[in-house]
Amino acid sequence: MYFLLDLAVHTALDILYLIPYLYATYLILEYIEHHTRSKIRRAVQSAKRFGPLVGAVLAPVSGCGLSVASANFYATRLISLGTLITVYLATSDEMLPLMISAGVSGAVIFQIILFKVCFATLAGLLIDMYAHKKNQSLGIKELCENHQCGCHHHGIFKSALIHTVQLVIFIFLISYFLNVLFALTGTSFLKEFITQNPIGSIFMASLVGLIPNCAVSVGLTQLYIENILPISALIGGLSANAGVGLLVFWKMSRSLKETFKIAFLLFACAVISGNTALLIFG
Numbered sequence: 001m002y003f004l005l006d007l008a009v010h011t012a013l014d015i016l017y018l019i020p021y022l023y024a025t026y027l028i029l030e031y032i033e034h035h036t037r038s039k040i041r042r043a044v045q046s047a048k049r050f051g052p053l054v055g056a057v058l059a060p061v062s063g064c065g066l067s068v069a070s071a072n073f074y075a076t077r078l079i080s081l082g083t084l085i086t087v088y089l090a091t092s093d094e095m096l097p098l099m100i101s102a103g104v105s106g107a108v109i110f111q112i113i114l115f116k117v118c119f120a121t122l123a124g125l126l127i128d129m130y131a132h133k134k135n136q137s138l139g140i141k142e143l144c145e146n147h148q149c150g151c152h153h154h155g156i157f158k159s160a161l162i163h164t165v166q167l168v169i170f171i172f173l174i175s176y177f178l179n180v181l182f183a184l185t186g187t188s189f190l191k192e193f194i195t196q197n198p199i200g201s202i203f204m205a206s207l208v209g210l211i212p213n214c215a216v217s218v219g220l221t222q223l224y225i226e227n228i229l230p231i232s233a234l235i236g237g238l239s240a241n242a243g244v245g246l247l248v249f250w251k252m253s254r255s256l257k258e259t260f261k262i263a264f265l266l267f268a269c270a271v272i273s274g275n276t277a278l279l280i281f282g
Contacts, residue, residue, distance in 0.1 A: 011176045027157070056120045056124065082128030088242035090120035094214050119273045202274035210267055217237075239274065
């Protein structure tokens with residue numbers, strides 16, 4: 001019983017820092033919807049082509065906070081599909097603090113981050129270039145109607161708070177379940193996927209990376225530090241892992257088909273990034 005309670009506290013502390021990101025995100029969306037929706041939307045639409053560049057630069061140092069915000073922004077089509085994928089690919093979640101605390105060479109950390117940023121930017125720009133089918137705008141009002149939260153009857157501060165509380169509860173429940181699972185299995189389930197074939201390890205690490213939990217990035221990074229996981233597989237796994245960003249997208253998505261499409265696209269890009277890293281780093 002104490003074990004489950006301790007994990008609950010640990011899970012709550014892990015997602016605590018997401019609350020400001022979520023509340024600020026919903027305040028922005030509510031403000032756009034209730035006040036200068038058309039004017040701001042026109043400005044945002046004209047700046048969309050720069051989204052992958054901005055997302056790739058900001059994502060590596062934001063944990064999974066930016067990936068969470070991006071899921072909401074994409075749900076209302078304030079950002080493009082390419083920008084969403086760029087943020088997911090560039091996010092490294094817990095890798096940076098874990099590597100620093102483990103004494104990993106600064107040059108190695110820089111190379112990993114630089115590679116992820118460059119690859120994520122290129123992938124995002126290409127996705128936007130070839131995504132011929134334009135997405136229709138979806139306002140926060142329509143989003144509320146889709147999720148039947150009824151918050152559009154309130155002011156922007158209360159509405160943003162309602163959205164934030166609903167999403168935090170959802171994230172907590174799923175994250176708690178995954179944390180219990182990981183606590184029971186440790187990193188053994190990750191090690192079983194690692195083979196002597198570097199290409200095979202990239203594929204499996206990228207697949208594991210799709211699990212929407214911060215523990216995955218911790219596990220992948222730890223396996224790299226212990227020289228079990230090659231750098232190419234680490235990059236593939238971390239590219240697929242956007243923390244709870246993918247989980248939030250699942251909650252906010254309008255269709256299961258769209259969720260699988262994004263997950264598959266992210267997985268494919270992660271596998272390509274890992275194999276590209278294999279050619280570069282060996």
